[in-house]
Amino acid sequence: MFKKTILLKDTSFSPEDKTRDVFTRCLDYLREKQLEQDIQVVRVADSGVYGQGLVMKVLPDATLYVNLKDEDVTRVIDAAAQNKTIEGLALKKAPKQIRIVLRNCGKIDPESLEEYIATGGYVGLKKALLELTPDKVIEEMKKAGLRGRGGAGYPTWMKWKFARQVVADQKFVICNADEGDPGAYMDRSVLEGDPHSVIEGLIIAAYAVGASKGYFYIRAEYPLAVERIQKAIDQANAAGLLGKNILGSAFSLDLEIRLGAGAFVCGEETALIASIEGRRGTPRPRPPYPSVKGLWDKPTVINNVETLSNVSFILLKGSEQFASIGTEKSKGTKVFAVTGKVKNSGLVEVPMGITLREIVYDIGGGTISGKAVKAVQTGGPSGGVIPVDALDTQVDYENLQKLGSIMGSGGMIVMDEEDCMVDIAKFYLGFCVDESCGKCAPCRIGGYQMLEVLKRVANGQAKLEDMTVLRRISQAMQKASLCGLGQTAANPVLSTMKYFESEYKQHIENKKCPAGKCSALSNYAIIQEKCKRCSLCQKNCPVEAIPGSREDGFTIVQEKCIKCGRCLEVCKFKAVSKT
Amino acid sequence: MDKLTPEAIDRIFKQNRQQSANWIKVGMSTCGIAAGADEVYATLVEEIKKRNIQVTVKKCGCLGMCHAEPLVEVCVDGMPTVIYGRVNKEIAVKILDKHVNSKALLNDYIFDLETK
Ligand SMILES: Cc1cc2nc3c(=O)[nH]c(=O)nc-3n(C[C@H](O)[C@H](O)[C@H](O)COP(=O)(O)O)c2cc1C
Ligand code: SF4
Numbered sequence: 001m002f003k004k005t006i007l008l009k010d011t012s013f014s015p016e017d018k019t020r021d022v023f024t025r026c027l028d029y030l031r032e033k034q035l036e037q038d039i040q041v042v043r044v045a046d047s048g049v050y051g052q053g054l055v056m057k058v059l060p061d062a063t064l065y066v067n068l069k070d071e072d073v074t075r076v077i078d079a080a081a082q083n084k085t086i087e088g089l090a091l092k093k094a095p096k097q098i099r100i101v102l103r104n105c106g107k108i109d110p111e112s113l114e115e116y117i118a119t120g121g122y123v124g125l126k127k128a129l130l131e132l133t134p135d136k137v138i139e140e141m142k143k144a145g146l147r148g149r150g151g152a153g154y155p156t157w158m159k160w161k162f163a164r165q166v167v168a169d170q171k172f173v174i175c176n177a178d179e180g181d182p183g184a185y186m187d188r189s190v191l192e193g194d195p196h197s198v199i200e201g202l203i204i205a206a207y208a209v210g211a212s213k214g215y216f217y218i219r220a221e222y223p224l225a226v227e228r229i230q231k232a233i234d235q236a237n238a239a240g241l242l243g244k245n246i247l248g249s250a251f252s253l254d255l256e257i258r259l260g261a262g263a264f265v266c267g268e269e270t271a272l273i274a275s276i277e278g279r280r281g282t283p284r285p286r287p288p289y290p291s292v293k294g295l296w297d298k299p300t301v302i303n304n305v306e307t308l309s310n311v312s313f314i315l316l317k318g319s320e321q322f323a324s325i326g327t328e329k330s331k332g333t334k335v336f337a338v339t340g341k342v343k344n345s346g347l348v349e350v351p352m353g354i355t356l357r358e359i360v361y362d363i364g365g366g367t368i369s370g371k372a373v374k375a376v377q378t379g380g381p382s383g384g385v386i387p388v389d390a391l392d393t394q395v396d397y398e399n400l401q402k403l404g405s406i407m408g409s410g411g412m413i414v415m416d417e418e419d420c421m422v423d424i425a426k427f428y429l430g431f432c433v434d435e436s437c438g439k440c441a442p443c444r445i446g447g448y449q450m451l452e453v454l455k456r457v458a459n460g461q462a463k464l465e466d467m468t469v470l471r472r473i474s475q476a477m478q479k480a481s482l483c484g485l486g487q488t489a490a491n492p493v494l495s496t497m498k499y500f501e502s503e504y505k506q507h508i509e510n511k512k513c514p515a516g517k518c519s520a521l522s523n524y525a526i527i528q529e530k531c532k533r534c535s536l537c538q539k540n541c542p543v544e545a546i547p548g549s550r551e552d553g554f555t556i557v558q559e560k561c562i563k564c565g566r567c568l569e570v571c572k573f574k575a576v577s578k579t
Numbered sequence: 580m581d582k583l584t585p586e587a588i589d590r591i592f593k594q595n596r597q598q599s600a601n602w603i604k605v606g607m608s609t610c611g612i613a614a615g616a617d618e619v620y621a622t623l624v625e626e627i628k629k630r631n632i633q634v635t636v637k638k639c640g641c642l643g644m645c646h647a648e649p650l651v652e653v654c655v656d657g658m659p660t661v662i663y664g665r666v667n668k669e670i671a672v673k674i675l676d677k678h679v680n681s682k683a684l685l686n687d688y689i690f691d692l693e694t695k
Contacts, residue, residue: 001657005684007692023686044689045664046647059659059692106606106642106650117583117591126585185609192608193640224609240582247585346610347643 002040004080007057009047011066013370018054019043022073029074035081050343050365064091096363098325100333101186101309102349105193110228113235116196122241124315125200128207129249134164137208137315144319145331146311150176150267150304151382151409151484153330153397156311159301162291163209166299171211174276174295174302175202177218177225178260178267181380182431184411186335187305189347191218191225194309195232199255201308203242204315206253209301214253217272219260230257264381264435268483269294269302271437282437283483304409306335326352330396340377340413341367350395357391360414371416375499379408381428381435382488384495385421404495406488420517421500422507425493426454432489443486446477450493457504459520460511467497467504516578519563523579524556526567530575537567537576601634603674606650608641614648615667622671623651632679647690655679664690 008026010018026041047055052066056073058080065076065086072089079086108115116122128137141157148154163171175198179187190198206214216233218226233255236242244252258276260266266281273295275281294300303311310332314322323331330352336359339345343365350359356376360366367373375385384405386393393399397407415424433447450473456462474490481487497504506512513521526537526546533553538546545560546567556567568576605611605620623636634655642650647664653674654660661684663674670688677683 001682005659005692007689040684042684042689043686044692045687046644046690048691102643105608105640106604106652108639109637110640111638114591117588118594120592122583122588123592126588130585189608189610189641189643222609224612238582247583247588344644344646346645346647347641349643 003038004040005059006039006041006077006080007044007047007055007059008041009044009055010053011047011050011055012053013051013366022054022070025073026077029077033077033081035077039077039080041077046344050361061085065089066091096354096358097349098333098351099349100313100322100325101190101197101306101335102347103194103313104197105189105347108194110193110195111231113196113232113239116194120316121196121312122200124312125203125207125241126247128204128315129247129251134208134210137204138164140314140319141208141311144314144322145326145329146307146314146322147330147397148304149306149310149334149409151379151406153407156303156307159291159303160205160208162289163211163299163301166292168299170213170296170298171209172295172298172300173202173206173209173211173214174272174300175214175216175305175308176267176269176272176302177216177222177229177305178272179219179222179305179409180262180264180267180435181382181409181411182428183339183413184337184380184409186337186347186410188222188225190305190309190335191222192228195225195228196236197309197312198305199229199232199236199242201303201311202255203246203253204311205301205303205308207251209299211301212252212254214255215276215295216255216257217260217266217276218257219262221262226257226259233257263437264431265437265483265485268485271483272302273300282439283485285482306410327394327396329398334395334407334410336378336410336412338364338412338414341369341371341373341416341419342414343368352396353394355392355394356386359395359412360391364414367414367416369416369418371418373414374417374419375415375421377405377413377415377424377492378411379406379491380411381431382406382484382491383408383411384491385415385424385499386495387499404491404498406491418515418517420513420515421496421503422454422457422513423515423517425496426451426458428492429454429489432485436485436489440480440482440486442477442480443482443489446473446481447486447489449473450477450490454493457507458513458518460507460518462508464505464508466508467501470497522563523558524561524563524565524567525577525579526554526556527575527577528553530573532573532575534572536570536572540566540570542566601655602637603634603654603679604637604639604652606641606648606652607638610641610645611648611650616649618668619649619651619666619671622668623675626672626675630675630680632675634679644690650690653678655682658682658684660693661689662691663688 030036054068056065056076146156265271266275271281271283290300335349377385436443438444533550545557548554649666651663651666
């Protein structure tokens with residue numbers, strides 16, 4: 001057994017990786033000092049810190065040294081051998097992530113009810129059923145300060161209380177697992193990795209509002225999630241955690257899965273209800289809200305997957321522990337699916353109030369390319385972009401809204417200099433236009449018209465007045481659309497125009513795309529002085545836009561070129577230019 | 580399964596806490612499977628049988644480090660609990676030979692490590 005383990009990693013963004021060199025030197029030094037039996041040095045793939053030069057971490061004490069110079073390496077080994085820490089060089093690092101929703105994901109076998117119970121699963125439900133009245137459960141949610149994680153951030157206790165107060169012969173609860181935001185997959189991971197935590201949350205919700213029937217609305221594109229939830233429902237039924245007289249109490253609940261066909265609008269609660277009822281999934285005006293008049297006109301509570309997983313945690317650990325995390329108005333944690341140009345893409349769960357910078361740099365490790373971050377997109381098609389100057393903003397519902405974005409369900413896309421903001425706006429708006437159900441005119445027509453204008457901007461055919469047109473249609477859509485899809489569809493456009501106005505103007509006035517993304521505004525040409533006449537570009541051009549021969553040289557015919565960039569990629573002599 | 584009683588829930592909760600074990604977990608959510616976790620899992624099961632090693636292989640969900648899938652977490656006596664990432668068939672075999680059997684850490688594939 002080794003007394004100490006030293007983890008080693010060069011975390012600098014420079015392309016040459018010093019890890020192996022330092023590793024060899026460490027081994028030589030250990031041999032020289034005859035410490036090979038006591039200390040092992042290991043090269044790791046990830047040390048948990050990024051952009052901090054050479055990093056060494058000594059275990060079991062978990063002492064962290066960063067930005068080490070060459071001469072420090074042997075000092076660290078000496079200190080470890082003598083059981084000492086080098087004061088002034090060692091870094092204290094508090095963990096940035098807190099796992100509540102993801103507490104069991106990747107830790108337990110999702111197909112084992114017993115493993116879930118062993119982590120404290122269904123202990124909260126037991127407590128609710130046997131020790132707390134429904135009103136007390138709602139009170140706990142209020143004390144916890146839990147707000148909906150599906151996007152809008154509505155206080156969970158209020159929703160439950162409204163539904164509880166209505167007198168009705170039947171009430172329903174629904175878990176919204178439709179997750180349609182492009183790039184977001186937090187809910188899928190929880191459903192697949194810890195299905196019982198969501199089921200437990202839904203049973204607690206049903207008990208609090210007095211529902212006797214519940215549904216999981218899961219998109220059909222999530223077959224593994226559907227399979228695991230069904231298995232978990234079956235296990236819960238067999239164990240008496242669902243069905244008649246749960247755990248011997250007077251409370252009974254049936255759960256069923258309904259599959260969504262993958263329409264984004266079906267995540268909107270009234271459209272989701274229509275879809276479960278077997279009708280076409282289109283929204284209806286609210287009020288009445290579903291908590292008063294929902295599924296089959298009965299009081300219905302709809303909660304998001306992540307919200308429900310928080311519910312079972314709160315009942316297990318108590319509202320105080322939950323409320324001690326986060327900010328004044330936003331309690332607990334939020335799971336984000338961090339994707340795009342970030343180095344460590346994946347799921348992160350962070351306390352509310354953390355800054356975007358900490359998420360992107362300290363957890364995400366910065367950009368893959370090492371290039372500067374340009375903006376971060378949150379909230380998917382209903383959200384907006386947040387420019388790099390605002391990265392020190394603390395993440396909570398209100399702050400993100402002030403910036404013109406939203407918390408949303410948790411998609412977070414990191415963008416660098418190569419991302420064009422007009423192109424981004426066009427992508428998200430295009431998504432909403434595709435997914436609009438067409439029921440109301442502001443969204444159906446407004447969205448389409450805005451997209452046409454954006455296409456003109458991207459093609460260099462727009463006028464400056466078009467920016468006013470975009471703003472005016474946005475306002476109409478925000479005010480007059482029937483549901484959240486249309487009301488928020490303009491957010492990506494408005495926020496990119498707000499923070500990157502000059503980039504729009506470059507497209508319009510100078511017919512240039514600074515990021516080089518908008519293909520209509522870029523031209524490929526062969527630099528004759530560099531061209532070695534190898535003919536590789538000609539062979540690779542898919543539309544035969546490069547006539548010529550090895551004797552006479554080659555040129556690109558602009559009228560034929562589709563700007564696919566193949567020639568630039570294949571040329572070994574850097575003889576193709578893109579402007 | 581028999582119907583659970585409130586007491587049974589408490590019992591499972593308490594007893595399981597003290598369980599120490601030799602285990603290997605493979606992340607088998609959509610992200611893991613897409614990266615080839617199925618193959619890694621099958622390799623581990625097969626090679627463990629061949630070598631007659633006393634360690635259980637389990638499937639679990641997504642740890643969140645999707646960029647490093649397939650992820651394999653290893654917990655064996657006398658070693659820290661280690662999460663290896665970007666594991667393929669060859670690395671899976673190395674984990675058994677080097678980490679589990681020879682009690683030495685593998686270079687270049689460690690993404691996280693926890694001492695007991
Ligand atoms: C167009 C649109 C799509 C939505 N998609 C989802 C979704 O995929 N998942 C979700 O939980 N909520 C979605 N919502 C929000 C739901 O309408 C609802 O607010 C939420 O499920 C309530 O749960 P919560 O209070 O737990 O957040 C969507 C809303 C709109 C307007
Ligand atoms: S806003 Fe769009 S998606 Fe919503 S009801 Fe109107 S047309 Fe349908």
